[in-house]
């Protein structure tokens with residue numbers, strides 16, 4: 001089914017209002033500068049907006065401790081995929097030029113308040129955070145290195161799902177990453193999954209929902225199928241808070257909603273509880 | 277790593293059917309794969325064993341009719357059979373959600389697979405689904421979590437798993453019961469990260485471009501074999517399995533039995549290592 005739809009559903013900020021930020025949840029307007037200064041959190045409704053992978057890393061890893069790994073692992077155009085708007089290769093190369101990243105997840109070793117960890121952060125700006133073969137390879141390698149170095153694993157997800165442009169092998173990354181995480185757990189190491197806005201489709205249906213604990217931020221969108229796909233299937237209007245962080249917590253699939261300012265101490269505390 | 281692959285004849289779909297027919301497009305295959313007259317789960321079960329006992333429920337909330345599970349004797353093997361059930365009649369279609377499984381179905385599959393592991397029963401799965409069910413309750417009961425957990429679970433299960441993609445391999449809903457040691461695919465089946473219609477709607481902004489999307493996504497058995505996503509193509513009778521179901525079922529059974537035989541002697545720990553190596557090699561271009 002078409003579970004790669006979150007990308008379509010995100011409210012867009014009109015380009016004409018380049019200086020203004022509009023909160024996608026409550027629609028309040030504020031100068032972009034104010035939005036940035038508030039760490040991309042809406043001052044009106046507390047929606048925790050998207051961060052780049054690098055912004056996130058700087059807020060979670062102790063200063064100077066993040067050492068990136070697997071940067072040579074990038075995308076693969078094994079299908080020579082092209083669609084109505086052009087070819088995958090050009091699109092992804094443009095994304096690389098724009099974001100400075102070479103895949104949708106940035107991986108590295110670091111310390112979190114002094115606790116050693118393997119940290120992965122997805123960047124929604126990279127092809128909608130989609131799960132490609134490079135993404136899956138980086139995550140699988142991260143699990144293996146974490147096992148070898150006895151490091152707990154923390155992944156911040158932000159994704160619309162699998163990357164269609166890489167076809168069946170992008171789907172297979174769901175199985176590959178899930179298997180690697182299973183081995184990490186079997187080796188006695190913890191995995192904390194942080195589902196940030198949005199975490200949907202094939203990423204939610206693999207490593208993002210496999211945390212020993214799954215946490216999120218206020219008002220994040222988390223789900224498998226897209227809202228519109230579901231509404232068209234069941235011919236019903238869904239509640240406004242459907243697939244929100246709060247909704248998932250209520251239904252038992254999220255351990256805790258953690259505010260951005262509290263995330264780093266929260267992660268450190270859990271690692272401490274488990275003896276890492 | 278590529279366990280058993282050396283024994284493969286390589287691309288084995290050079291059947292009479294293919295030679296006789298004009299070359300089928302990817303969308304032609306999609307139509308064949310979705311053909312309601314194609315053998316479905318109960319045809320496979322009835323052709324594979326005469327003593328099948330269906331078992332029900334996830335022990336949590338529900339019995340998902342979109343996924344059939346039970347034990348039966350297949351050749352020399354006492355096996356657990358799992359399979360998507362699209363339904364053969366309108367009533368069955370409705371009851372089974374056209375093979376679109378809810379989280380309850382995947383949890384039932386895991387429950388019984390755990391039992392199979394305890395008693396060393398190999399598992400045979402039949403994959404034929406448009407995708408996991410996109411519903412309100414499905415989301416509330418954790419569709420994403422159920423699929424994710426299945427992937428992790430089957431990857432580590434200490435018993436042989438033979439997967440047959442028989443019709444539509446629809447993305448995550450298919451993959452949830454398609455992690456195994458030998459992945460077989462019927463000649464006219466398709467297996468894709470997204471439906472051609474869904475992909476066309478997103479990337480072409482026009483659902484009618486589905487044939488172009490089907491071509492671009494590379495979803496036929498030949499494509500998947502070439503990409504290393506499956507191990508073996510099971511040839512179909514001329515015109516497709518629905519033209520001669522009996523012959524089609526017999527060749528699937530033969531292929532499954534030979535896969536079970538090849539896996540039977542492998543120690544469980546080694547099996548799991550080989551399975552991981554297989555998963556690990558998917559899309560390793562780096």
Ligand SMILES: [Zn+2]
Nearest residue numbers: 023026042045
């Ligand atoms: Zn707001």
